[in-house]
Amino acid sequence: MKHTIKELEDIATQVRRDIVRMVHGCQSGHPGGSLGCADFMTALYFEVLTHNADFNMDGTGEDLFFLSNGHISPVWYSVLARTGYFEVAELATFRKLGARLQGHPTTHEHLPGVRIASGSLGQGLSVAIGAALAKKLNKEHTTIYTLHGDGELQEGQNWEAIMFASHNKVDNLIASIDYNGQQIDGPTEKILSLESLQAKFEAFGWHVITSDGNNMEDILKALHYAKSLTGKGKPILNLMSTQMGFGVDYMVGSHKWHGTAPNDQQLESALNQLTSTLADY
Amino acid sequence: MKKYTYTEKKDTRSGFGAGLHEAGKRNENVVALCADLKGSLKMDDFANDFPDRFVQIGIAEANMIGIAAGLTIGGKIPFTGTFANFSTGRVYDQIRQSVAYSNKNVKICASHAGLTLGEDGATHQILEDIGLMKMLPGMVVINPCDYNQTKAATLAILDYVGPVYLRFGRPSVPIFTAEDQKFEIGKAWMVNEGTDVTIVATGHMVWKAIEAGEKLAELGIDAEIINIHTIKPLDDEAILKSVQKTGCLVSCEEHNKFGGLGESIARLLATEFPAPQEFVAVNDSFGESGTPDQLMTKYGLDAINIVEAAQKVLKRKK
Numbered sequence: 001m002k003h004t005i006k007e008l009e010d011i012a013t014q015v016r017r018d019i020v021r022m023v024h025g026c027q028s029g030h031p032g033g034s035l036g037c038a039d040f041m042t043a044l045y046f047e048v049l050t051h052n053a054d055f056n057m058d059g060t061g062e063d064l065f066f067l068s069n070g071h072i073s074p075v076w077y078s079v080l081a082r083t084g085y086f087e088v089a090e091l092a093t094f095r096k097l098g099a100r101l102q103g104h105p106t107t108h109e110h111l112p113g114v115r116i117a118s119g120s121l122g123q124g125l126s127v128a129i130g131a132a133l134a135k136k137l138n139k140e141h142t143t144i145y146t147l148h149g150d151g152e153l154q155e156g157q158n159w160e161a162i163m164f165a166s167h168n169k170v171d172n173l174i175a176s177i178d179y180n181g182q183q184i185d186g187p188t189e190k191i192l193s194l195e196s197l198q199a200k201f202e203a204f205g206w207h208v209i210t211s212d213g214n215n216m217e218d219i220l221k222a223l224h225y226a227k228s229l230t231g232k233g234k235p236i237l238n239l240m241s242t243q244m245g246f247g248v249d250y251m252v253g254s255h256k257w258h259g260t261a262p263n264d265q266q267l268e269s270a271l272n273q274l275t276s277t278l279a280d281y
Numbered sequence: 282m283k284k285y286t287y288t289e290k291k292d293t294r295s296g297f298g299a300g301l302h303e304a305g306k307r308n309e310n311v312v313a314l315c316a317d318l319k320g321s322l323k324m325d326d327f328a329n330d331f332p333d334r335f336v337q338i339g340i341a342e343a344n345m346i347g348i349a350a351g352l353t354i355g356g357k358i359p360f361t362g363t364f365a366n367f368s369t370g371r372v373y374d375q376i377r378q379s380v381a382y383s384n385k386n387v388k389i390c391a392s393h394a395g396l397t398l399g400e401d402g403a404t405h406q407i408l409e410d411i412g413l414m415k416m417l418p419g420m421v422v423i424n425p426c427d428y429n430q431t432k433a434a435t436l437a438i439l440d441y442v443g444p445v446y447l448r449f450g451r452p453s454v455p456i457f458t459a460e461d462q463k464f465e466i467g468k469a470w471m472v473n474e475g476t477d478v479t480i481v482a483t484g485h486m487v488w489k490a491i492e493a494g495e496k497l498a499e500l501g502i503d504a505e506i507i508n509i510h511t512i513k514p515l516d517d518e519a520i521l522k523s524v525q526k527t528g529c530l531v532s533c534e535e536h537n538k539f540g541g542l543g544e545s546i547a548r549l550l551a552t553e554f555p556a557p558q559e560f561v562a563v564n565d566s567f568g569e570s571g572t573p574d575q576l577m578t579k580y581g582l583d584a585i586n587i588v589e590a591a592q593k594v595l596k597r598k599k
Contacts, residue, residue: 107382137355157341164341
């Protein structure tokens with residue numbers, strides 16, 4: 001391990017500070033899902049992904065990550081900055097005119113770390129499969145990681161991709177679901193029930209593992225186990241339970257903080273709950 | 282009028298199939314993807330000779346576009362193949378976000394465009410695809426006119442880096458362009474020099490424009506005929522130069538009059554050199570079942586329609 005569990009937890013706390021400050025700074029964006037995935041994204045970027053210091057689009061010889069639910073861009077931008085893809089100070093430009101940190105991630109402004117635009121939901125798994133096929137054609141033994149919202153699975157394209165991945169033995173792919181049970185208009189079980197995602201993915205021929213996405217030790221255990229399952233003929237799904245808004249008491253578990261920015265008072269309250277560990281941008 | 286003849290008819294989709302096969306030989310990064318239409322798209326030779334680089338997607342076009350975008354990230358050059366309807370309208374948002382906005386080197390290759398798909402009817406006969414694709418920033422849109430030009434276009438887009446929409450068709454049409462032609466993206470082809478009226482045609486309408494030019498010559502009208510195979514980027518210079526000489530223009534396309542080549546030309550003329558224009562195109566309608574020839578006649582896309590449009594536009598010329 002490059003870091004201890006405690007170190008990774010501290011980094012995740014800083015990432016959460018970044019998220020609420022970014023969203024507050026432009027009074028827009030999506031804090032809920034971003035906070036819920038801060039632990040996973042920290043573990044992935046600081047501990048699991050093998051990635052080159054210099055960004056290149058082709059990603060030759062390194063693991064790749066694709067964020068399908070692009071609206072949680074704040075958490076991705078934070079971990080990208082804090083792992084050296086660009087200056088941490090640039091986080092202050094989030095969603096502002098002329099920024100590389102667009103509301104949803106894009107390659108158009110050439111932000112290092114981003115390889116495809118996402119935001120219109122349901123497209124990331126297909127793109128990741130394409131990248132995984134390219135890795136195989138190039139005889140590379142690196143791994144493709146993805147993250148998807150659970151509500152996002154209501155988009156039909158996902159199921160085309162899920163079917164394709166198992167039929168074609170795309171076994172260099174580890175997809176994670178941010179299984180927080182919330183979407184913009186309310187709980188997923190009320191909007192459009194997902195039923196048993198584990199049973200669905202298994203029926204589609206995937207190897208499914210489950211994890212607690214707000215427990216650093218469990219996330220690492222899941223990702224390392226998932227990695228050990230690659231190359232065995234099946235795509236791998238990490239069904240990761242999370243809580244939307246995790247780390248900020250008044251945001252936890254509610255869809256109301258899917259796409260709402262905190263005001264000055266709420267920001268202060270959030271920051272009081274999140275101790276700065278790496279210095280704010 | 283320059284004389285054009287042909288000895289053989291072939292479908293443009295076979296030109297694509299031959300071009301794709303050659304592209305596969307030339308560049309090992311070429312990957313072909315199809316959505317359960319390998320035979321219709323003439324991808325068999327590629328699939329047989331390069332099985333590792335052929336991806337059968339199944340009936341899942343959205344997934345195909347996404348996978349193609351992802352393949353580019355590993356340095357691959359994906360060519361997707363399905364009918365024009367399923368290559369564009371069905372997957373517009375996938376193309377918009379994952380290909381065009383993300384500026385991925387994906388070649389979207391679309392067969393059975395327009396009315397000449399024939400008997401399957403309007404569910405499959407897309408007449409809006411040029412408009413959909415040309416509105417996407419950065420998208421190159423190409424609609425070649427015969428077998429040889431389609432093969433040449435397929436090889437030309439291999440060497441171009443960026444998203445491309447390549448549109449071709451199902452019916453057998455005369456082969457009248459050179460086998461060894463040089464295909465330059467964005468460059469018009471002067472089919473016939475003339476002085477009275479400019480006829481600009483794309484795709485299957487180019488041969489009909491030649492037939493129309495012969496009839497116009499019999500009527501004493503000297504038509505300049507230009508083949509625009511690349512609708513975007515449009516060869517502004519060639520069109521303006523011609524209209525500055527002739528003073529009027531007829532545009533011909535197997536597409537809705539809204540959103541097609543004709544409108545691109547109208548925009549150019551309105552801003553650079555206002556001149557009368559007539560549109561030989563489908564009049565804001567869906568198609569229907571019938572043979573290709575019957576449909577082209579019913580929807581006003583025959584040589585006689587081009588002749589009449591030329592006569593009409595000549596009357597409006599100052």
